Amino acid sequence: MNTFLVLLLIAAMIATLVALVRGIVTFLKTTEAELKGGDGPSASALKSNKMMQYRIFFQALAVLIVVVLLFAAGRT
Known part of the structure; x- marks a missing residue:
């Protein structure tokens, strides 16, 4: 595990x-x-924003996995 x-x-x-x-x-x-x-956000700005949202998601996932690993290590 x-x-x-x-x-x-x-x-x-x-x-x-x-x-x-x-x-x-x-x-x-x-x-x-x-x-x-002045026509709103450009396609590259939207893509950059989406990539940063993915970064935040993957970073949160990594932190969550570390927390689960620490809890698992504390129970053994």
Whole structure:
């Protein structure tokens, strides 16, 4: 059980890192023309925002897995 949780934790941490990097790259690709456009958020801004939401989700998942691992370690 602990091995499975550790592997799940590693997967969640990697997913967090991937979402973070993709969000930053998308943010950096935003052009000045997109920023000055008054038609609402651009497609790249929406994608960057979505990537950061994924990062928060995966980060929360990783923290939850750590909590479960700590509880499991305390019971043995």
